[in-house]
Amino acid sequence: MALNNISMQKCSLCLQNDANKKNTHYLTDSIIRTAINYEGLNEREKGFYFNMPLNNSFVDFNFQRNTPIDKIEDAIERSLSDDEIEKAKKVPFSVDYVFCKDCENKFTQIENAFVSNILTKFRKQDLSNVEHQLISDIKLFLIFFLLQIWRTHICVNYFKLSESVAENLRKLIWQYPNVNTIDLKKYPMIINYLETLGGDVAYTSNYVGCMNTSNRYVIFMNDFFITFFDEDLSYKAYIKKYRQDTDFNNYELYINIIHNESRIQMLESIKKQKRDKVIQYCVNQINTIWGNYKNIQPSENEINKVLNILIQNNNGSPLYYSQANLDSSIESIIKSMA
Ligand SMILES: [Zn+2]
Numbered sequence: 001m002a003l004n005n006i007s008m009q010k011c012s013l014c015l016q017n018d019a020n021k022k023n024t025h026y027l028t029d030s031i032i033r034t035a036i037n038y039e040g041l042n043e044r045e046k047g048f049y050f051n052m053p054l055n056n057s058f059v060d061f062n063f064q065r066n067t068p069i070d071k072i073e074d075a076i077e078r079s080l081s082d083d084e085i086e087k088a089k090k091v092p093f094s095v096d097y098v099f100c101k102d103c104e105n106k107f108t109q110i111e112n113a114f115v116s117n118i119l120t121k122f123r124k125q126d127l128s129n130v131e132h133q134l135i136s137d138i139k140l141f142l143i144f145f146l147l148q149i150w151r152t153h154i155c156v157n158y159f160k161l162s163e164s165v166a167e168n169l170r171k172l173i174w175q176y177p178n179v180n181t182i183d184l185k186k187y188p189m190i191i192n193y194l195e196t197l198g199g200d201v202a203y204t205s206n207y208v209g210c211m212n213t214s215n216r217y218v219i220f221m222n223d224f225f226i227t228f229f230d231e232d233l234s235y236k237a238y239i240k241k242y243r244q245d246t247d248f249n250n251y252e253l254y255i256n257i258i259h260n261e262s263r264i265q266m267l268e269s270i271k272k273q274k275r276d277k278v279i280q281y282c283v284n285q286i287n288t289i290w291g292n293y294k295n296i297q298p299s300e301n302e303i304n305k306v307l308n309i310l311i312q313n314n315n316g317s318p319l320y321y322s323q324a325n326l327d328s329s330i331e332s333i334i335k336s337m338a
Contacts, residue, residue, distance in 0.1 A: 008020065008097065009097065009098075011098070011099050011100035011102075011103050012098050012099060012154050012170075013099055013100075013103040013106070013170060013173060013174055014100060014102065014103055014174060016100075017100035017101075017102060017103075018100060019097045019098050019099055019100055020097070020100055020101060021096075021097070021098075021099050021100055021101050021103075021104045022096040022097065023094050023095075023096060024094055024095055024096075024098060024099050024104055024107070025093055025094045026093055026094065026095060026148075026151035026152055026154070026155040026156075027093045027148055027151075027152065027208065027219070027221055028111045028114070028144075028148065028221075029093075029094075030111065030115055030119075031119070031221050031222055031223075031224060032093060032208050032221055032222045033222075034200060034203035034204075034222060034223075035203050035204060035206045035207070035208050035222035035223075036204075036208060036222075081324075081325075093208065095155045098154060098155065103174075106173075106174075106176075107147065107151075110140070110143055110144055110147055110176065111144070111147075113137075113140055113144075114140060114141075114144040117137055117140060118135065118137065118140065118141060118144070121133055122193050122223070122255070123223070127193070127195045127257050127259070128195075128259070130257050131256070131257055132254040132255065132256055132257065133193065133254055133255045133257060134253060134254050135252075135253060135254055135255060138181055138184075138252050138253065139177070139179075139181050139184060141191075141252070141255075142181070142184040142185065142189070142252060143172070143173065143176050143177075143179075143184060145189055145191055145224075145226050145228075146169055146172065146173065146184065146187075146189075146228075147173055148219055148221065148226060149161070149169065149189075149217060149219065149226065149228045150166065150169040150170060150173060152210055152219060153166050153169075154166075156210060158211075158212075159210045159211070159212050159217065160212065161217070161230060162230060165187065165230045168186070169187075172184060181252075184252075185252050187228060187229060187230060187231075188228075188229045188232060188235035189226060189227065189228050189229070189252075190226075190227040190243075190256065191224065191225075191226055191227075191255045191256065192224070192225040192226075192227075192255070192256045192257070192258050193223060193224060193225075193255045193256070193257050193258065194206060194222075194223045194224070194225055194258050194263040194266075195223075195257055195258065195259045195260045195263060196223050196260065196263065197260040198260075203222060203223065205264075205267060206220070206222045206223055206263075206267070207220040207222075207267065207270070208220055208221060208222060215229060215230050215231060215234040216228070216229055216234060216238065217229075217230070225258070278326075279307070281326070282306075282307060282310060282326065282330065283303055283307070285326070285327060285330050286298060286303050286306045286307070286330055286334070287303070289327075289330055289331055289334050290302070290303075290306075290334055293334055293335070302337075305337070306330065306333050306334060306337070309333050310326075310329055310330065310333060313329065
């Protein structure tokens with residue numbers, strides 16, 4: 001869509017220039033690329049990914065322009081609708097006309113510095129005996145992850161910081177590098193690195209997605225897993241409840257390593273939670289659709305029968321249905337049982 005200068009919005013970072021930049025990645029491309037590329041290849045525009053909005057039951061998927069459609073259909077075990085193909089052709093995790101070229105350059109400087117000074121201590125390193133990796137450039141470390149949190153807030157409608165927190169982050173990013181480390185430490189974060197063993201293809205099992213509860217914000221960014229807290233109190237409560245085993249008093253000094261086995265367990269457990277939510281959704285839909293067709297409610301036996309056919313039709317997994325696909329499948333199974 002062509003935008004003329006009169007209607008162009010102002011850049012969300014500087015609030016001054018026209019938002020004239022297209023294709024700004026709001027999650028750093030060089031971090032997420034290996035998770036979203038077919039077979040984990042480190043190449044642009046050749047891959048597909050599963051976006052898992054963690055507070056939603058349905059798996060959204062996307063693919064990049066050079067991925068063969070049959071590869072995607074093999075992976076998700078169903079055919080794609082035309083709408084899905086159109087939607088999926090968009091460049092993932094990027095936005096047009098939200099930022100200006102100057103601010104994009106600022107982002108790139110932070111991201112490039114992170115990739116050359118910090119990322120190299122994690123990817124393709126032997127971390128088998130490492131529990132925490134100490135960080136020497138704390139300022140760069142903090143600004144890089146705050147940038148991911150803030151840009152996701154700007155670009156994703158279901159990931160929202162409070163206005164005052166977002167404005168504080170905007171100023172810090174805008175003023176960087178002329179900011180004090182103590183100001184960057186105002187909001188606690190836990191950064192985990194997911195040790196990913198098994199070659200390039202293993203990265204495609206990692207997630208890219210985000211969620212937020214009232215005061216905790218989570219971003220899965222391939223092999224990095226960010227938890228951000230908008231206040232100290234909720235951070236302390238979280239540590240007390242879930243992470244008593246670890247000293248998080250100086251969270252800004254290191255990245256916590258989650259080893260490969262635990263990574264696999266963690267991703268499986270998220271998948272299971274989503275699977276349970278999808279099953280619950282199916283039961284509700286079966287009740288409604290059955291009721292509409294037959295004017296009576298289905299018995300437990302009948303519900304299970306529909307559920308079994310549904311799962312069998314999809315190689316034992318209800319996870320890779322889209323919502324529309326699921327609704328129409330339930331409907332046709334109930335019709336066939338009439
Ligand atoms: Zn700008």
